[in-house]
Amino acid sequence: MNCEEARALLTAYVDGELDLIHSLEIEKHIEACEACRRSVENQRTLRFAIERSSLRYEPTAAIEGRIETALRSSAPPNTRTQRGRWPWIAIAAGVLLATFIVGRWPFGVQPAVDNMVAQEILDSHLRSLLPGHLTDVQSSDRHTVKPWFSGRTDFSPPVEDFAAQGFRLIGGRLDSVSGRTVAALVYQHRQHSINLYVWPLPGAPDASATSTARQGYNLIHWTQAGLSYWLASDLNAEELQSLATLLRRALANASAP
Amino acid sequence: MQERDRLAHFEHLVVPHMPAAYNLARWLTRNDHDAEDVVQEAFLRAYRFFDGFHGGDSRAWLLAIVRNTCYTWLEQNRRPSLSLEESLPEPQSADPSPEALLLERLDRELLRRAIEKLPPEFREAIVLREMEGLSYKEIAAITGAPIGTVMSRLGRARSRLLQLLTGGSA
The missing domain is CATH 3.40.1000 (Protein Transport Mog1p; Chain A)
Incomplete structure (x- = not known):
């Protein structure tokens, strides 16, 4: 594996998304290539820094309650829709999106x-x-x-x-x-x-x-x-x-x- | 299905993913109020389309709707700072040296601001991968992008973050 080929796969390697054979090839390559090794180290350090910094935003209890209430009052949806705030085009796009997603859903339950x-x-x-x-x-x-x-x-x-x-x-x-x-x-x-x-x-x-x-x-x-x-x-x-x-x-x- | 059962089913399957939904919306809108509005709208939409959900990963299904709602919102509230992926310069070929990184001393706020500066496609990749711990396959399903694109966006997002954090030109 040359450097160019390796560079294209370093991100997936860091994320554990490569198959075993390619992982081993990357490991062999970074033993010899300092630039690629550095890239792997930097990506790992960055991942660790993000993880350690707990940058997630949490919803407040108030917004959770608001959404629960909105859901309950929107049922049944076919008699009381929220058509005021969102143009029909957005709803149509949503339907298309939902069909698209359901149509190609790759996971089991x-x-x-x-x-x-x-x-x-x-x-x-x-x-x-x-x-x-x-x-x-x-x-x-x-x-x-x-x-x-x-x-x-x-x-x-x-x-x-x-x-x-x-x-x-x-x-x-x-x-x-x-x-x-x-x-x-x-x-x-x-x-x-x-x-x-x-x-x-x-x-x-x-x-x-x-x-x-x-x-x-x-x-x-x-x-x-x-x-x-x-x-x-x-x-x-x-x-x-x-x-x-x-x-x-x-x-x-x-x-x- | 009875309306009551439908709601109970939705509350059981979809509502528990509210933290992930809010986190994604908050990072994409970059503001509490807008994130709350977007998440509420996304949940109402998800509930409306719930009959079209035939099992599978309910979190990914919901996050795809949240993302779509966010982008609609971003379109309607376009800010000049939103740059498109294509306008980004190619990352520098050489990585900064580990010594230059000093990530051990990296301030949390600095990291947060650097991620906020990323274009939305890069930001969502970082949020879904690093904060939600999703696989490339799941991210691909949520964003509608091929797995190869997910990988290259993550790679470019990280290069860009490293440049921002080490003061390199980007």
């Missing part, structure tokens, strides 16, 4: 569901950080934590410790997500607390890890051997991803015949 679960996971993670809420059983010994869950849950969550890799198991607790009891395992990495949520999804196919950023926190989700997994932390996405990789590998080994 699952992302929308996951998205709601993600918010619940994040809420639960934030609750767990309140004093005294993080662990019900406090132990770095997986042989203490694992039996604690039996009798309290109708499934047996895998309990792994990665102290050697910097992710120390510090305990577990029961939590509730989407109205069901889930196991939460708590890890510590430097000063960051990490929650791993586990619950059964019988018959669900395995799904590889996807990560999302939300209100300055990182979430990673995957499905493996009929269990749903969610990681939540304020740890940066790369390091959280490395914990996900460790877990997925350990779980695959554990369930291998």
Whole structure:
């Protein structure tokens, strides 16, 4: 791969949007090319600065209430439309847009569901950080934590410790997500607390890890051997991803015949 | 579907994405009041077109409507400072050195102002990618641009931000 080819792909490389083969080619290239390496470093630094600065704007409770009220009073929409403020051309354009989008929608329904679960996971993670809420059983010994869950849950969550890799198991607790009891395992990495949520999804196919950023926190989700997994932390996405990789590998080994 | 069920379904599926909708509208309009009006209008529109939503990613579906509403608003309230993507100079070929960046000391307000200076197509790419954590595919669906365009806009947006933040000419 020459420099020109590499430059065109550096952005996608930084964003983790390249396939493995191209990623490896980029990695090989930036070992030798200082300009491209610098570009990657700068893009990463910039991403980190934006993430750390929490630049999101949050709607006020007042505007949320106003919109809820407007929605309720606009129903049913076919008898009382809002035609006053917006010219018909804008509405027609909206119809066209909606048709266009629906016509070529590339996703399944699952992302929308996951998205709601993600918010619940994040809420639960934030609750767990309140004093005294993080662990019900406090132990770095997986042989203490694992039996604690039996009798309290109708499934047996895998309990792994990665102290050697910097992710120390510090305990577990029961939590509730989407109205069901889930196991939460708590890890510590430097000063960051990490929650791993586990619950059964019988018959669900395995799904590889996807990560999302939300209100300055990182979430990673995957499905493996009929269990749903969610990681939540304020740890940066790369390091959280490395914990996900460790877990997925350990779980695959554990369930291998 | 009963109107009451329709509203409940909408509130369950679409309303939870209000923070993402507001954040996008606020960055595109660059002003609290306009963002609030645009988000309200977008929600009413989304509700009106909700029957045309046949499952899928409700956040991306809503954000596409919010974006469309924002651009209509921007058209109607055109400000001289809004430059088009095409009027941007090509980014410099050489990246600033990491030492020059000093992003560790970067002021949050400085970063906010630099992002606000970006043309809307670049700004929305940064907002959707860095603040909402969306994939290229999701951003492509929301903005109606091919994935390659999403990538090049993000790349150019970052080059431009780096230039603004390091005082380089842009």
